[in-house]
Amino acid sequence: MNVDFLKGSGEMKLLDLVNKLQFIEGNDRNSLLNIDITSIEMDSRQVEQGSLFVCVKGLTLDGHHFVGEAIGNGASAIIAEQPVEADVPVLLVPNSLKALATLADTFYGNPSHSLNVVGVTGTNGKTTLTYLLDAIFRKAEHKTALIGTIDMKIGDESFPVQNTTPNAIFLHKNLKLMKEKGVKTVIMEVSSHALKQGRVYGVDFDHAVFTNLSQDHLDYHPNMEDYAYAKSLLFAQLGNTYTNQKKSAIINIDDEYHDVMLNATAQPVVTYSLEKPAVIQAHDYELSPSGLKFDVYTPEGSVNITTKLSGKFNIYNILAAMGVAYRYEIPLTTIQDAIKELQGVPGRFELVDANQPFSIIVDYAHTPDSLENVLQTIDELKEHRVITVVGCGGDRDRSKRPKMASAAMKYSDHVIFTSDNPRTEDPHVILADMTSHLTDDDGLFTVIESRREAIERAIHVANEGDIILIAGKGHETYQEVNGKRHHFDDREVAKEMILSP
Numbered sequence: 462m463n464v465d466f467l468k469g470s471g472e473m474k475l476l477d478l479v480n481k482l483q484f485i486e487g488n489d490r491n492s493l494l495n496i497d498i499t500s501i502e503m504d505s506r507q508v509e510q511g512s513l514f515v516c517v518k519g520l521t522l523d524g525h526h527f528v529g530e531a532i533g534n535g536a537s538a539i540i541a542e543q544p545v546e547a548d549v550p551v552l553l554v555p556n557s558l559k560a561l562a563t564l565a566d567t568f569y570g571n572p573s574h575s576l577n578v579v580g581v582t583g584t585n586g587k588t589t590l591t592y593l594l595d596a597i598f599r600k601a602e603h604k605t606a607l608i609g610t611i612d613m614k615i616g617d618e619s620f621p622v623q624n625t626t627p628n629a630i631f632l633h634k635n636l637k638l639m640k641e642k643g644v645k646t647v648i649m650e651v652s653s654h655a656l657k658q659g660r661v662y663g664v665d666f667d668h669a670v671f672t673n674l675s676q677d678h679l680d681y682h683p684n685m686e687d688y689a690y691a692k693s694l695l696f697a698q699l700g701n702t703y704t705n706q707k708k709s710a711i712i713n714i715d716d717e718y719h720d721v722m723l724n725a726t727a728q729p730v731v732t733y734s735l736e737k738p739a740v741i742q743a744h745d746y747e748l749s750p751s752g753l754k755f756d757v758y759t760p761e762g763s764v765n766i767t768t769k770l771s772g773k774f775n776i777y778n779i780l781a782a783m784g785v786a787y788r789y790e791i792p793l794t795t796i797q798d799a800i801k802e803l804q805g806v807p808g809r810f811e812l813v814d815a816n817q818p819f820s821i822i823v824d825y826a827h828t829p830d831s832l833e834n835v836l837q838t839i840d841e842l843k844e845h846r847v848i849t850v851v852g853c854g855g856d857r858d859r860s861k862r863p864k865m866a867s868a869a870m871k872y873s874d875h876v877i878f879t880s881d882n883p884r885t886e887d888p889h890v891i892l893a894d895m896t897s898h899l900t901d902d903d904g905l906f907t908v909i910e911s912r913r914e915a916i917e918r919a920i921h922v923a924n925e926g927d928i929i930l931i932a933g934k935g936h937e938t939y940q941e942v943n944g945k946r947h948h949f950d951d952r953e954v955a956k957e958m959i960l961s962p
């Protein structure tokens with residue numbers, strides 16, 4: 462992986478850098494005057510001569526234990542939450558994750574203040590919505606950048622990402638790069654993990670979008686309330702800004718958690734809905750194998766939308782995109798054309814075509830709600846049988862496993878349960894969590910641990926006209942087993958199995 466683009470930029474005096482921080486105690490400020498800082502790091506392994514090392518207490522490790530290594534690698538100063546032994550200045554702060562974000566923002570020159578930044582949060586639909594917004598903004602001739610699950614894009618260049626929402630150092634460094642490259646609008650997915658870990662603290666969002674909330678990540682969040690609260694931090698953050706641009710929260714009022722987001726913000730709200738009166742409201746939708754058609758009423762007039770995206774849930778993603786575009790005063794015809802021309806989103810309802818007599822759909826549904834949604838869509842379109850291949854990721858919310866299995870069983874004629882990314886878990890345990898509540902009365906299912914063999918079996922049993930759904934991994938090009946990522950791409954495997962069975 463080429464990581465040159467991650468390297469630091471410029472230098473700053475420590476005192477100028479830490480001026481915005483609230484210290485508990487530490488060195489006298491004057492003693493910091495002449496220390497040059499060349500980069501900010503939260504990982505001792507990335508520290509170089511002149512770095513400022515910020516100790517972060519993580520979920521598995523504690524950065525405070527790596528101070529020695531950081532100094533060995535050249536750290537000039539340390540930011541910590543508790544006293545550490547060091548022969549360089551140590552500054553104690555109440556919350557080092559927040560301090561890290563403030564420092565990164567300052568070090569990189571507050572890039573978000575002079576960019577349009579749109580943050581998208583919610584359980585499902587974030588990546589899809591960022592692609593829709595990218596298409597609309599490009600049509601309106603904004604140079605865009607995307608940060609999300611699939612990759613980071615700056616204009617047409619793509620960069621690899623480790624997380625859906627990156628840590629604060631990566632984020633502010635790249636916002637600066639985006640600014641230098643002439644980007645006008647940045648569209649980013651904001652995960653609940655990121656919000657809870659302060660990864661986006663200090664980002665000056667112009668607009669924040671809420672898609673929906675349903676069960677996921679209950680390994681990380683103790684309950685749905687905590688999960689919703691984490692999402693609401695994006696809306697609370699909308700007010701803490703430095704610029705006078707008009708801000709807004711774009712909120713799906715059909716979702717039962719919409720109030721949590723509404724109540725968190727002091728900014729104007731643009732509501733969208735398919736069921737209730739709203740600022741952006743859809744009517745009269747038609748689903749067909751080639752996509753969707755519906756009307757949308759907006760304060761600028763009504764418009765007919767045609768899209769290749771399938772499924773009722775994509776109406777919501779489009780309404781959300783229209784809510785943002787409305788705030789940027791993008792003409793309705795531009796929005797309409799951009800949505801019509803968007804070919805699809807990688808790994809989301811993506812068709813695999815190798816001239817086979819049945820359909821294969823690869824989709825990233827990895828929550829009970831998204832799986833149910835995608836299967837309902839297939840159910841509305843199907844004439845023949847539906848065969849679903851699905852697994853659940855390891856080291857993730859255990860309680861969603863039986864629910865995903867039940868959703869698969871409810872809408873499929875045959876389900877093949879298999880592995881997703883087992884990570885550090887035993888795949889057989891994950892499969893047992895998924896299937897132990899099922900009986901033969903629930904329908905036809907098979908358990909095949911190897912994902913390749915499961916896809917092979919689905920193709921083997923499919924008849925002309927059937928639909929195979931391969932769910933859970935979408936665009937992913939790897940399978941993670943015991944901390945190692947092996948190349949694996951559902952789309953490639955399915956094609957291979959058809960072309961050379």
Ligand SMILES: CC(=O)N[C@H]1[C@@H](OP(=O)(O)OP(=O)(O)OC[C@H]2O[C@@H](n3ccc(=O)[nH]c3=O)[C@H](O)[C@@H]2O)O[C@H](CO)[C@@H](O)[C@@H]1O[C@H](C)C(=O)N[C@@H](C)C(=O)N[C@H](CCC(=O)O)C(=O)O
Pocket residue numbers: 503504505506516517518519520521522523524527610623624625626627628629652653654655660
């Ligand atoms: C569970 C989780 O969110 N973990 C994130 C967290 O890491 P962590 O708290 O586990 O870190 P740690 O390993 O305990 O280390 C603590 C500190 O010690 C430092 N350290 C560690 C080792 C060393 O030798 N030296 C050193 O300095 C580390 O750099 C870190 O600062 O902070 C890291 C930096 O921001 C993240 O990269 C990491 O994401 C991991 C890879 C992850 O898998 N996260 C997933 C769950 C996640 O965040 N997903 C969401 C999307 C979910 C969705 O799509 O719905 C996302 O935004 O990606």
Ligand SMILES: Nc1ncnc2c1ncn2[C@@H]1O[C@H](COP(=O)(O)OP(=O)(O)OP(=O)(O)O)[C@@H](O)[C@H]1O
Pocket residue numbers: 583584585586587588589590610625650672673774775777778808809810824825826827830831832834835935
């Ligand atoms: N608005 C929606 N409501 C419910 N399900 C959706 C919606 N949009 C997409 N989906 C389903 O969820 C899956 C994931 O969609 P997408 O990647 O856009 O969501 P995401 O929020 O980015 O997910 P992640 O949290 O993993 O980044 C899709 O493949 C589709 O099955």
Ligand SMILES: N[C@H](CCC[C@H](N)C(=O)O)C(=O)O
Pocket residue numbers: 625827853854855857881882933934937
């Ligand atoms: N961003 C999500 C993606 C899950 C995708 C699925 N393939 C899995 O591995 O569970 C997560 O890290 O929980």
Ligand SMILES: [Mg+2]
Pocket residue numbers: 587588589609610611625650
């Ligand atoms: Mg995503």
